[in-house]
Amino acid sequence: xxxxxxxxxxxxxxxxxxxxxxxxxxxxxxxxxxxxxxxxxxxxxxxxxxxxxxxxxxxxxxxxxxxxxxxxxxxxxxxxxxxxxxxxxxxxxxxxxxxxxxxxxxxxxxxxxxxxxxxxxxx
Amino acid sequence: xxxxxxxxxxxxxxxxxxxxxxxxxxxxxxxxxxxxxxxxxxxxxxxxxxxxxxxxxxxxxxxxxxxxxxxxxxxxxxxxxxxxxxxxxxxxxxxxxx
Numbered sequence: 001x002x003x004x005x006x007x008x009x010x011x012x013x014x015x016x017x018x019x020x021x022x023x024x025x026x027x028x029x030x031x032x033x034x035x036x037x038x039x040x041x042x043x044x045x046x047x048x049x050x051x052x053x054x055x056x057x058x059x060x061x062x063x064x065x066x067x068x069x070x071x072x073x074x075x076x077x078x079x080x081x082x083x084x085x086x087x088x089x090x091x092x093x094x095x096x097x098x099x100x101x102x103x104x105x106x107x108x109x110x111x112x113x114x115x116x117x118x119x120x121x122x123x
Numbered sequence: 124x125x126x127x128x129x130x131x132x133x134x135x136x137x138x139x140x141x142x143x144x145x146x147x148x149x150x151x152x153x154x155x156x157x158x159x160x161x162x163x164x165x166x167x168x169x170x171x172x173x174x175x176x177x178x179x180x181x182x183x184x185x186x187x188x189x190x191x192x193x194x195x196x197x198x199x200x201x202x203x204x205x206x207x208x209x210x211x212x213x214x215x216x217x218x219x220x221x
Binding site: 012014045046084086087107108110111112114115117118119120122 | 124136137140143144145146148215216217218219220221
């Protein structure tokens with residue numbers, strides 16, 4: 001795989017985790033991209049920041065709690081997790097409320113990072 | 124880069140997120156997002172402001188279908204489906220705010 005072409009992929013996560021399937025589907029594609037040795041980054045914007053909330057308990061809704069997977073991403077060399085500050089603050093959240101270490105960016109910083117990507121996938 | 128929005132600004136915050144994050148570039152409004160470009164609408168002022176930083180395009184068939192093609196704000200450019208394809212081809216990358 002090291003001979004292949006690595007592109008910069010950004011996954012833009014904008015949906016809350018359980019109301020729709022987008023968050024879980026995004027994670028699946030992220031893991032596939034990582035398996036192909038691509039340069040992967042994840043952005044969490046709008047309700048997408050709820051995906052990273054600590055302490056999710058999904059027994060009562062009989063749905064798999066996939067939030068621990070975000071902590072496993074490091075093992076797949078996916079270490080670029082970005083959260084938009086405005087989205088976080090609009091939901092009363094701070095970095096400490098999140099299940100993984102992230103880089104909190106201003107809207108402009110995130111926009112510049114998005115500009116640099118070869119491929120941007122929206123979930 | 125090219126940003127594509129397809130949700131009404133009164134239904135979802137997609138346009139606001141796009142306008143907040145997008146670096147100066149191109150924004151294409153399609154489907155229900157074309158309502159943002161309707162003169163007198165709640166989002167029209169924000170979009171007009173955005174035309175100073177971005178090239179803003181409206182997919183004309185969607186505006187015509189919704190009977191707002193005759194009342195688009197100044198500063199936006201209409202494109203047909205061929206124009207949509209050209210915009211995608213001209214830009215290095217694209218984010219769809221679906």
